[in-house]
Amino acid sequence: MVNNNNLSDSSVRKMVYAALFASMTAVGAYISIPVGLIPLTLQTLFVILAGAVLGARWGMLSMVIYVLLGIAGLPVFSGGSSGLGVLVGPSGGYIIGFILAALVIGYLFEKFQNRSIAGVVAIFLVGMIAIYVPGYFQLMYVASLGPQETFALGVAQFIPGAAIKIAAATIIYRYLKTESLV
Amino acid sequence: MTPDYFLSFVPGDSFLHKLDPRTKLIATMLISILIFRLHLTGLVLLFALFMVLCYLSSVRIALLRNVCPIAPFLIFIFIFQLFLVPGNSFMDLYGFSATSAGLFEGLRIVGRFILLIEFASLLTATTSPAHMTTGIERLLRPLPGKILGVTSFEIATMMSLSIHLVPVLNRFLKEVYQAQLCRGLGRQKRISGLVSLAIPLLRGAFRMMDDIAMGMESRCYQGNYRTSLFELKMDKYDWMALMLVFVLLFAFWNLNITLLPSYQI
Numbered sequence: 001m002v003n004n005n006n007l008s009d010s011s012v013r014k015m016v017y018a019a020l021f022a023s024m025t026a027v028g029a030y031i032s033i034p035v036g037l038i039p040l041t042l043q044t045l046f047v048i049l050a051g052a053v054l055g056a057r058w059g060m061l062s063m064v065i066y067v068l069l070g071i072a073g074l075p076v077f078s079g080g081s082s083g084l085g086v087l088v089g090p091s092g093g094y095i096i097g098f099i100l101a102a103l104v105i106g107y108l109f110e111k112f113q114n115r116s117i118a119g120v121v122a123i124f125l126v127g128m129i130a131i132y133v134p135g136y137f138q139l140m141y142v143a144s145l146g147p148q149e150t151f152a153l154g155v156a157q158f159i160p161g162a163a164i165k166i167a168a169a170t171i172i173y174r175y176l177k178t179e180s181l182v
Numbered sequence: 183m184t185p186d187y188f189l190s191f192v193p194g195d196s197f198l199h200k201l202d203p204r205t206k207l208i209a210t211m212l213i214s215i216l217i218f219r220l221h222l223t224g225l226v227l228l229f230a231l232f233m234v235l236c237y238l239s240s241v242r243i244a245l246l247r248n249v250c251p252i253a254p255f256l257i258f259i260f261i262f263q264l265f266l267v268p269g270n271s272f273m274d275l276y277g278f279s280a281t282s283a284g285l286f287e288g289l290r291i292v293g294r295f296i297l298l299i300e301f302a303s304l305l306t307a308t309t310s311p312a313h314m315t316t317g318i319e320r321l322l323r324p325l326p327g328k329i330l331g332v333t334s335f336e337i338a339t340m341m342s343l344s345i346h347l348v349p350v351l352n353r354f355l356k357e358v359y360q361a362q363l364c365r366g367l368g369r370q371k372r373i374s375g376l377v378s379l380a381i382p383l384l385r386g387a388f389r390m391m392d393d394i395a396m397g398m399e400s401r402c403y404q405g406n407y408r409t410s411l412f413e414l415k416m417d418k419y420d421w422m423a424l425m426l427v428f429v430l431l432f433a434f435w436n437l438n439i440t441l442l443p444s445y446q447i
Contacts, residue, residue, distance in 0.1 A: 015336055024383070172380050
């Protein structure tokens with residue numbers, strides 16, 4: 001946790017950082033970087049970083065807060081949508097996967113304290129899989145699609161962007177580590 | 183970039199605006215359950231109910247926007263259903279057969295999603311985020327704190343803080359984004375492009391959060407029970423609305439009219 005002001009760890013600070021990552025996940029959904037053919041957004045990048053920076057419990061809580069923001073009416077889901085309807089719709093599984101991914105990444109980061117760059121990449125990869133598995137199954141269920149159609153529509157097209165974001169998250173996390181921000 | 187209708191709340195003074203947010207939250211969840219239960223006939227009736235509620239609350243214009251983001255998804259799903267469900271074919275196209283069963287199944291699924299989005303949009307259009315946060319906090323209050331490790335008051339605080347942070351971070355991210363564009367962001371590789379956006383945002387945000395945490399602690403914030411300047415109160419209209427939703431749920435639960443042979447719409 002952040003100690004650069006030499007303040008003691010407190011639940012208020014953890015709470016504030018959880019709120020921050022919820023907001024940044026929301027804001028990251030709006031920015032699309034103009035590189036290549038794939039429109040990259042920062043949304044899942046901050047989901048991964050929430051787990052890495054905050055740990056399992058507060059990382060998961062930040063994603064729960066993000067979901068509650070969407071329920072409350074802020075247009076924080078993909079494309080500026082919001083509301084309970086999105087959660088039970090075709091893309092709701094990914095949003096549930098955000099909670100699971102932050103939990104999994106945070107748990108693995110707490111369990112394996114000394115990790116190399118390859119270890120960090122592996123943990124982020126597990127987290128990214130944790131996003132797309134619920135997305136895949138919910139899309140298959142609510143849209144009554146077959147396994148192959150679901151994979152093509154809901155998973156395959158996101159793989160290149162996910163790889164780029166895992167690499168970026170690794171670089172960012174190493175930077176935060178060296179700067180003693182986490 | 184950012185939608186100009188950032189908050190989907192539409193100020194008003196209608197019946198729906200005055201209902202307690204807990205009533206509207208529970209009603210929307212129950213209607214969502216009902217939507218998954220119904221077939222096409224029931225969905226049409228629910229759509230009629232939605233139009234009535236829209237008229238009562240006077241928030242018709244803003245509601246259509248929320249369907250646009252998932253329109254490509256819906257189109258794909260409809261096409262898949264149309265051409266892949268086996269049955270009586272009424273049209274052939276490039277070797278694929280469009281079937282009437284697929285048509286009805288596609289209409290049902292797409293109609294289901296549109297209704298889910300629209301009822302949720304009606305909820306958010308008639309309830310301000312502050313009221314929604316308060317309502318969610320009250321609904322979560324019975325949960326014991328051990329489940330997530332935080333009280334519902336802390337969840338409400340985090341939600342309120344996030345709501346206020348989103349515009350601030352969005353403006354901050356825009357500034358970083360445009361500054362990096364001036365420095366030739368588009369010509370960089372993708373990974374360094376992401377990094378050059380995320381790292382300044384994170385550093386600035388962390389600095390801001392440390393200030394906020396210090397300010398909250400200086401003002402004696404604790405996660406325990408807190409009083410509120412505005413308290414929620416359920417009155418008779420709220421109970422009547424909830425009762426109406428339950429009646430609707432039970433009445434529609436088994437509505438499956440057989441109109442054409444071998445499947446129900």
